[in-house]
Every structure is written in structure tokens, then in C-alpha cells.
Amino acid sequence: MARRGRTSIVREVKEALDAIDRIGHSKKLAREKGEHAIHSIKQKENTMSDAQNFAKWVRAEHGVKSLGDLEEKHYQKYMAYLNEKGLSKGHMRNVETSLRFLQEGFKTRSERFEGGSEHFKGFCPEKRIVSYQINENIQNRAYTLQEMDAIKKNCSNEVQNAVDLMYGLGLRVKEAANIQAGHFHKDEDGWRLQIARGAGITKGGRFREIAISNAFNERLSSLLYGKASNERIIKVSPTTIRDGINVACKKAGIEQSNRGTHGFRHAYARNRAEQLMTNSERQMMDRILSNREIGRKADYGINAEKDKQLFANAREKMNLIHSELGHGVNRWELAMRYLKN
Structure with a gap:
């Protein structure tokens, strides 16, 4: 349980997110080290808002006074509360991401300031509560x-x-x-x-x-x-x-149609796919994204050795395009938006 006299739960939220603030540092290097950190000002602002709203809610509704006292049941009840309020799935997925940052930040903070985090078991379930429908609001946003x-x-x-x-x-x-x-x-x-x-x-x-x-x-x-x-x-x-x-x-x-300035990036991505991929690789990419659109794994039904090689080639070129756009690797959900025909 939380010790008397410790800082408020809202203050703990700030300290937790400050502990994983890596703004200005390479996200790629952090990923290679296995670090789960915050890398942009906007990301930190959104995460701080979501996490503090959660902290205030569990304090008011369940009397939780420290992040160290949080359990998975609090997470589940909060997500149910947001669902009852009628929030969109996209918003709720963002909240789940923020709460995972909060959990990671509190672990890091505890190790730094309290000499260890063995007492803190975490409060986020292994799997997210809000299902991700990869074909939600997918549209070609590229300008011609x-x-x-x-x-x-x-x-x-x-x-x-x-x-x-x-x-x-x-x-x-x-x-x-x-x-x-x-x-x-x-x-x-x-x-x-x-x-x-x-x-x-x-x-x-x-x-x-x-x-x-x-x-x-x-x-x-x-x-x-x-x-x-x-x-x-x-x-x-x-x-x-x-x-x-x-x-x-x-x-x-x-x-x-919601394209704004991003429509030029989308046009770049599609143009690069035409430049880099052979017809066979492009057909394989369409097949992969069709799998993802209905919730299957990217390589579902790709069993022949020739197809496996095409899959590897298409993925390699997709990742090159992602890199040029400033995205991470194997981001199939982004490929749905930037490359799907």
C-alpha cells in the first residue's frame, strides 16, 4: 500500500512520465535497447492528459492514492467507464497506449527513486481491451x-x-x-x-x-x-x-477529404512503391494487406517457397519506404493507409 506522506497520485503521474521522457533522443536506438519511452512533445502532452484523467478518476471512484496501489481491475473499470461515455474506439486505444506509458514510467521512477520496483506488479493487462479493426476509416489519402x-x-x-x-x-x-x-x-x-x-x-x-x-x-x-x-x-x-x-x-x-498536407506524403509513399517493387512484389503486398484487412496475420496462406521469398522482398521494400517516411519497421497498419490499393 502507499506510504503516508508520499506525493499525490497526480504528482506521481508527472514524475512517472518525466522518468521516460526521451524527447530529442533516437527512437530507433531506444527500440533497439528495448526501452519504452516518450519521444515527442505532443506525445507527452497527450499521455500526460490521459494519465492524469485516469489518476483523478481512480482516486475519486476507488480511493486509490498512489500508482503503486493500482491493479488490473482499475484499468478495466476505467475503460468500461470511457466506453459508457461513448468515446470512439480510436480515442480509447490512445488511452490504452497512454496507460501503458504510465505503467512503464512508474516502474522506471520506482527503480530510480525508491531503489526498486519489485512491489509494483503493474496494472495493464497483457492484451488491450479495445479491439483494433485495421480497416477502420482506411482511405487513399494521396493527392493525384x-x-x-x-x-x-x-x-x-x-x-x-x-x-x-x-x-x-x-x-x-x-x-x-x-x-x-x-x-x-x-x-x-x-x-x-x-x-x-x-x-x-x-x-x-x-x-x-x-x-x-x-x-x-x-x-x-x-x-x-x-x-x-x-x-x-x-x-x-x-x-x-x-x-x-x-x-x-x-x-x-x-x-x-481529411488529406491536408499529409496527402503529399501519401502520394510519395505510393510513388516509391511503384519505383521499388516489381509487379509480383506489388501483388504480394496487396495480398498481405488483404490479409491484415480482415484481421489475419500478414503471412497467412503464404506457404510456397517462392511466395515466402516474395513476402520477404515486399516487406523489405515496405520497411524502406517506412524508414524514408520516419516510421518504424513492420508497421502493417500504416502500410494499409499508405500503400493499399
Whole structure:
């Protein structure tokens, strides 16, 4: 049980999440070390909000005064409470993710400040309560070439340049707005984008490396021309880019359908799949994603040696595209969104 005089449960939440704050550090390296940590400011803000709401609820409804007193039954009752409130499955899945961060953070905090966490058994069940339907709200969010041309005709030169970076390199809008000339390097294999320290640029400050397609070389050279190493390619903010694209879409009569600036990344991913995958590998990817769409394992029914090799090849190229987008490996749920026909 919690000791008298210890900090409040809400304060414990903050200390727990601070204990696994790795903002600005490589998520890839953390994953390789088996660490479960927070890597972005937005992720921490959302997790803090979810975790503190949970802490206040268990304190009010069940008299729990310390995270160390939490049990799985509290987790289950809280999720049932959220379900009764009518929250969406997506929201509830996010809460479950936040509570897993909270559990990991409290373990880390206990080891750091109390000399061990043997007394804390955790409160999250092994399996999530909210089922994940991978085909929920799946849609092709990529802009077509015709739509991109129409958008560019209706926005400023700086926003046009940002569109080219987002489509040509798969960058997020914040990345396109903050990337510098010095992040691009040319070697015997051509141009390469390499961001070793991504704080303030990439999502979560993650490392990013992209082998740039020859088709984008000429456009990239024009964007880099005359710029110093520490000079930003784009001179306007992410907000200005978003606003410019919104206005351009309205002028061109283009329905954004929740695509926003991310639609250019989706177009990049699909274009890269066409560049990298053979027809057979593309057909295998469609087969894999069809399996995932109905809840099967990715390799369900893939038994022949030839098919197993195609599966491995398609997965390798999918992971390369994920890497270029700044995603982790084997993210089939993201492949559903970025690559499914």
C-alpha cells in the first residue's frame, strides 16, 4: 500500500512520465535497447492528459492514492467507464497506449527513486481491451498529380517549394519548413538527405536518412542553389504552408477529404512503391494487406517457397519506404493507409 506522506497520485503521474521522457533522443536506438519511452512533445502532452484523467478518476471512484496501489481491475473499470461515455474506439486505444506509458514510467521512477520496483506488479493487462479493426476509416489519402499541379498553381512560390519537398521526399509539413541545405549530401550514388540530430525538425527528433530519387535531383538542385549550409530551404512556417494549401484547394475546387498536407506524403509513399517493387512484389503486398484487412496475420496462406521469398522482398521494400517516411519497421497498419490499393 502507499506510504503516508508520499506525493499525490497526480504528482506521481508527472514524475512517472518525466522518468521516460526521451524527447530529442533516437527512437530507433531506444527500440533497439528495448526501452519504452516518450519521444515527442505532443506525445507527452497527450499521455500526460490521459494519465492524469485516469489518476483523478481512480482516486475519486476507488480511493486509490498512489500508482503503486493500482491493479488490473482499475484499468478495466476505467475503460468500461470511457466506453459508457461513448468515446470512439480510436480515442480509447490512445488511452490504452497512454496507460501503458504510465505503467512503464512508474516502474522506471520506482527503480530510480525508491531503489526498486519489485512491489509494483503493474496494472495493464497483457492484451488491450479495445479491439483494433485495421480497416477502420482506411482511405487513399494521396493527392493525384493533377491535384498537386492545380494546388501549386494557386499558391505562393514558397508554398509551391514546400509541396515539392513533401511530395518529392515524403516530408511532414514541419520537416519541410525546417529542413536546412546542410542536411543534403551528394556522393557517388547521388543526393542523400541525412538528419543526424532531428530535434525541432523531425517527429520526435528522430534520425532520418533518404536516398533521393534521380527524378528529383534537378528540382532539389534548384531549391539548394545559393543557400548556406545552415539556411532553411523554405522561408515560411508550417502554419503558412497549411493555410496556403487550404486556400489553394478551395480555389482549385479540390475536396481535401481529411488529406491536408499529409496527402503529399501519401502520394510519395505510393510513388516509391511503384519505383521499388516489381509487379509480383506489388501483388504480394496487396495480398498481405488483404490479409491484415480482415484481421489475419500478414503471412497467412503464404506457404510456397517462392511466395515466402516474395513476402520477404515486399516487406523489405515496405520497411524502406517506412524508414524514408520516419516510421518504424513492420508497421502493417500504416502500410494499409499508405500503400493499399
